[in-house]
Amino acid sequence: MTDAAQLQLKNGRLKKRHAAEARFRLYGRVAIIVALSFLVLLLGRIGLQGYSTFTTNTVSLPVYLDPARIDRADLEGSNYDYVVALSLLKRMGETEDEFGTNSGDAMALVSRDLGFQILDKVKADPNLIGKTIIVTGPVKADADLFYKGEMTRAVDEADRKLNNRQLDWLDRLKKSGAVTSGFNVNFFTHADSTEPEQAGILGAVMGSAMMLLVTALIAVPMGVMAAVWLEEFAPKNRWTDIIEVNINNLAAVPSIVYGLLGLAVFINGFGAPRGSALTGGMVLALMALPTVIIATRSALKAVPPSIREAAWGVGASRTQTVFHHVLPQAMPGVMTGTILSLAHALGETAPLLMIGMIAFNPGLPQGFTSSASVLPVQVFIWENASERAFHERTAAAIIVLLVFMIAMNAAAVILRRRFERRW
Amino acid sequence: MTVLIALALLAAFSVGVYLIGRRRAVALSDGKSARLHSLPGYHGTWVALWAGVPAAMIVILFAIFGGRLEDAALRLQVPAAVAALEAERQEVFWSDAGAAARGQTQSEIAYEGDLKTALDAKAAEGRRISAIGLAAVLGLSGVLALCGVLLAYPRLSKDFRARNRVEGWTNVLLIACSTIAVMTTLGILLSLVWESYRFFQSVSPAEFLFGTAWDPQIAMRSDQVAADGAFGAVPLFAGTFLIMLIGMAVAAPVGLYSAIYLSEYAGPGMRATIKPLLEILAGVPTVVYGFFAALTVGPTFRAFFNWIGGFLVGGPMDSLGQYLETVQNQMALTAGVVMGIMLIPFVSSLSDDIINAVPQSLRDGSYAMGATKSETVKRVILPAALPGVVGALMLAVSRAIGETMIVTMAAGLQAKLTANPLDTVTTVTVQIVTLLTGDQEFDSPKTLAAFGLGLTLFTVTLALNIIALGIVRKYREQYD
Numbered sequence: 001m002t003d004a005a006q007l008q009l010k011n012g013r014l015k016k017r018h019a020a021e022a023r024f025r026l027y028g029r030v031a032i033i034v035a036l037s038f039l040v041l042l043l044g045r046i047g048l049q050g051y052s053t054f055t056t057n058t059v060s061l062p063v064y065l066d067p068a069r070i071d072r073a074d075l076e077g078s079n080y081d082y083v084v085a086l087s088l089l090k091r092m093g094e095t096e097d098e099f100g101t102n103s104g105d106a107m108a109l110v111s112r113d114l115g116f117q118i119l120d121k122v123k124a125d126p127n128l129i130g131k132t133i134i135v136t137g138p139v140k141a142d143a144d145l146f147y148k149g150e151m152t153r154a155v156d157e158a159d160r161k162l163n164n165r166q167l168d169w170l171d172r173l174k175k176s177g178a179v180t181s182g183f184n185v186n187f188f189t190h191a192d193s194t195e196p197e198q199a200g201i202l203g204a205v206m207g208s209a210m211m212l213l214v215t216a217l218i219a220v221p222m223g224v225m226a227a228v229w230l231e232e233f234a235p236k237n238r239w240t241d242i243i244e245v246n247i248n249n250l251a252a253v254p255s256i257v258y259g260l261l262g263l264a265v266f267i268n269g270f271g272a273p274r275g276s277a278l279t280g281g282m283v284l285a286l287m288a289l290p291t292v293i294i295a296t297r298s299a300l301k302a303v304p305p306s307i308r309e310a311a312w313g314v315g316a317s318r319t320q321t322v323f324h325h326v327l328p329q330a331m332p333g334v335m336t337g338t339i340l341s342l343a344h345a346l347g348e349t350a351p352l353l354m355i356g357m358i359a360f361n362p363g364l365p366q367g368f369t370s371s372a373s374v375l376p377v378q379v380f381i382w383e384n385a386s387e388r389a390f391h392e393r394t395a396a397a398i399i400v401l402l403v404f405m406i407a408m409n410a411a412a413v414i415l416r417r418r419f420e421r422r423w
Numbered sequence: 424m425t426v427l428i429a430l431a432l433l434a435a436f437s438v439g440v441y442l443i444g445r446r447r448a449v450a451l452s453d454g455k456s457a458r459l460h461s462l463p464g465y466h467g468t469w470v471a472l473w474a475g476v477p478a479a480m481i482v483i484l485f486a487i488f489g490g491r492l493e494d495a496a497l498r499l500q501v502p503a504a505v506a507a508l509e510a511e512r513q514e515v516f517w518s519d520a521g522a523a524a525r526g527q528t529q530s531e532i533a534y535e536g537d538l539k540t541a542l543d544a545k546a547a548e549g550r551r552i553s554a555i556g557l558a559a560v561l562g563l564s565g566v567l568a569l570c571g572v573l574l575a576y577p578r579l580s581k582d583f584r585a586r587n588r589v590e591g592w593t594n595v596l597l598i599a600c601s602t603i604a605v606m607t608t609l610g611i612l613l614s615l616v617w618e619s620y621r622f623f624q625s626v627s628p629a630e631f632l633f634g635t636a637w638d639p640q641i642a643m644r645s646d647q648v649a650a651d652g653a654f655g656a657v658p659l660f661a662g663t664f665l666i667m668l669i670g671m672a673v674a675a676p677v678g679l680y681s682a683i684y685l686s687e688y689a690g691p692g693m694r695a696t697i698k699p700l701l702e703i704l705a706g707v708p709t710v711v712y713g714f715f716a717a718l719t720v721g722p723t724f725r726a727f728f729n730w731i732g733g734f735l736v737g738g739p740m741d742s743l744g745q746y747l748e749t750v751q752n753q754m755a756l757t758a759g760v761v762m763g764i765m766l767i768p769f770v771s772s773l774s775d776d777i778i779n780a781v782p783q784s785l786r787d788g789s790y791a792m793g794a795t796k797s798e799t800v801k802r803v804i805l806p807a808a809l810p811g812v813v814g815a816l817m818l819a820v821s822r823a824i825g826e827t828m829i830v831t832m833a834a835g836l837q838a839k840l841t842a843n844p845l846d847t848v849t850t851v852t853v854q855i856v857t858l859l860t861g862d863q864e865f866d867s868p869k870t871l872a873a874f875g876l877g878l879t880l881f882t883v884t885l886a887l888n889i890i891a892l893g894i895v896r897k898y899r900e901q902y903d
Contacts (some may be wrong), residue, residue, distance in 0.1 A: 028684025254825020
């Protein structure tokens with residue numbers, strides 16, 4: 001052993017240095033564990049909160065269509081919720097009191113969807129009035145929470161939405177087999193609603209799909225062509241330098257600024273329709289453009305010069321070389337980058353709030369220029385709602401959004417794995 | 424809809440012209456395509472371009488600007504009954520007239536007497552104008568398409584350089600697409616600067632940048648007390664800064680240490696699993712982080728601080744305990760911590776790249792001198808990578824400043840000048856969202872203030888990015 005090493009051992013310096021090494025390594029591990037536990041916490045919390053929305057409780061009730069309560073001359077004007085509530089009360093062995101408290105309590109248990117169903121049926125066949133029909137529909141969101149065990153009797157009666165009598169009724173309904181638990185179809189086949197049990201994400205999914213289509217149709221061809229020019233044709237001078245720096249900076253502009261641009265230029269300047277899939281798609285296209293350009297350029301750069309030289313050698317022009325040889329070779333990389341930037345656009349919220357996409361849309365989007373909601377904004381709107389049942393739906397909508405994003409990312413990964421060539 | 428049909432017709436016409444041009448070229452070559460300068464397809468394409476592109480441009484321009492022109496034409500003549508109205512009511516009248524002409528829903532205002540007649544007349548005039556406009560544009564595009572064919576077709580010949588011409592068109596298209604990027608920047612700049620200019624006419628820039636009171640009142644009536652509101656943005660800047668600091672306090676150490684661990688200590692297997700996992704964190708939409716912050720982190724923090732406060736009440740730190748018991752869900756700490764989580768993958772992947780760019784020879788030299796791994800990292804790699812790491816952190820800061828959804832959902836709306844992380848604060852982006860999501864007229868100082876804030880945000884993030892990219896680039900040059 002050398003003197004220096006012996007000295008170190010004697011003073012315990014080596015021990016200290018090794019301790020420092022171990023500590024440093026520990027910090028690194030802790031950092032990674034912290035980061036991963038955040039991930040688990042985030043996804044786990046959303047999964048736990050959201051999965052219960054995928055099942056729901058539906059109730060089947062025989063409803064007596066009382067001719068005294070349904071006006072044949074004015075079918076639209078009759079109160080069908082009240083008719084349903086009376087039938088429910090009868091089943092519970094109760095009658096209506098003079099203040100309407102009993103029917104009010106009953107109405108708070110079943111969705112208004114049942115009333116709408118009766119209206120539709122009566123409109124189709126007015127002879128049903130006076131008969132008893134069976135209607136099936138979701139229970140109210142609060143009742144659903146009770147069935148799922150998220151509202152319990154342990155909570156003080158004043159602090160929960162449903163009183164003890166209502167909970168007794170619910171228990172009896174369940175026991176009698178009128179209430180069944182099953183897959184929540186409504187959530188996937190309905191648009192937004194003010195009633196949580198009827199609110200679904202189909203409108204938002206369609207809106208997102210339409211908006212993404214607009215984004216892709218604008219951003220992809222433009223981005224690819226811009227990248228082709230910059231990478232293959234552009235002379236290296238001050239102007240192309242400016243464009244290049246510009247694109248890099250655009251990629252880092254906060255998304256909300258694109259929303260301001262959309263509001264000032266597209267909506268107030270060109271009169272584009274507020275809150276429509278078209279306007280949203282255009283704003284997101286501008287936002288996605290720099291990333292598409294950057295991804296395409298790096299894919300083009302990865303194609304070796306020998307490909308170009310071979311094409312030139314057999315007499316192809318520059319344009320032919322690029323469009324017949326270089327671009328097809330770079331296509332997998334272009335697709336990967338494009339899908340990733342579209343996935344990013346799918347999750348973007350802030351700029352869409354600026355251009356009026358926050359409006360409440362109870363129906364499916366009518367077209368590209370009509371008001372539409374999109375998934376991330378739907379998440380934002382539901383999160384702001386005060387009712388607890390909406391929060392469950394928010395988490396479920398997030399799960400759907402994440403599933404779409406994961407699918408897109410997976411597609412990008414598969415594309416890269418299958419088609420990417422190493423030169 | 425008509426526009427789409429017109430474009431489809433044009434496309435079909437161009438395809439037909441392409442086939443004709445191509446056949447013509449084949450005929451010119453007497454069946455020996457080697458005699459032609461360009462392949463027959465290029466001849467066809469060239470004629471088709473002349474037939475389709477100018478006509479399509481006219482139609483597209485009409486689709487974008489036509490509505491505005493029609494509006495302007497409609498307003499040329501102002502009926503007497505309308506001229507007597509106030510300026511605001513006139514605007515409503517015009518928008519209703521336009522809506523009536525297009526068959527859309529009008530505002531809820533009932534029109535009577537002269538106004539009703541004027542409205543009906545204007546609606547009819549609007550329908551007439553738009554019919555004339557549409558017919559004119561369709562006719563013009565048809566003429567252009569025919570002219571294009573008639574001009575281009577006779578020029579086809581054996582020696583005609585059709586390929587070069589078509590490539591010229593392609594080049595123009597490519598350049599136009601590249602210019603869009605510049606146009607976007609210009610659009611951002613001009614719209615922000617213009618609207619901010621209008622804002623600064625009613626609020627002085629000094630008051631905006633240095634004023635300490637932010638209270639953009641909603642002026643329901645113009646004679647309302649304090650209808651102007653106060654537009655001093657310092658509390659917003661302070662709130663943004665506070666949340667950014669908290670976020671960086673989470674993201675910088677965690678991100679940096681994970682990058683160091685992954686690049687210096689972890690084996691290839693561990694790297695291959697952990698890096699994609701961290702990237703998931705980067706791919707999660709910000710609205711999801713906002714949801715997480717508002718409904719999970721916020722209530723948890725609140726419960727935690729209230730719990731601690733419960734212990735302190737009645738003790739020597741009674742006032743602190745009293746305060747902690749009043750802490751609310753929405754606080755700077757919640758937004759900051761969640762923003763930090765969002766930034767972790769950003770910091771770690773950037774730093775990872777930068778640390779990997781440090782040449783292996785520096786590490787080997789350090790190991791040869793007997794340094795441990797941690798000493799090598801601390802004394803050799805980090806100093807060498809420092810400019811890059813600083814650049815990465817600056818990019819993260821710029822991200823944090825521009826982030827909107829997390830703060831909108833978790834930070835709160837009250838503009839307070841405070842450094843207390845448990846207090847609710849508001850940020851520049853939150854205020855932009857709140858100012859612009861309500862339904863109000865576009866010209867009020869309140870909505871224009873959003874553009875003033877946007878301009879500030881844009882300037883600051885742009886400056887940060889330019890500096891950061893400059894630092895990163897300068898540093899990279901040392902080893903390449």
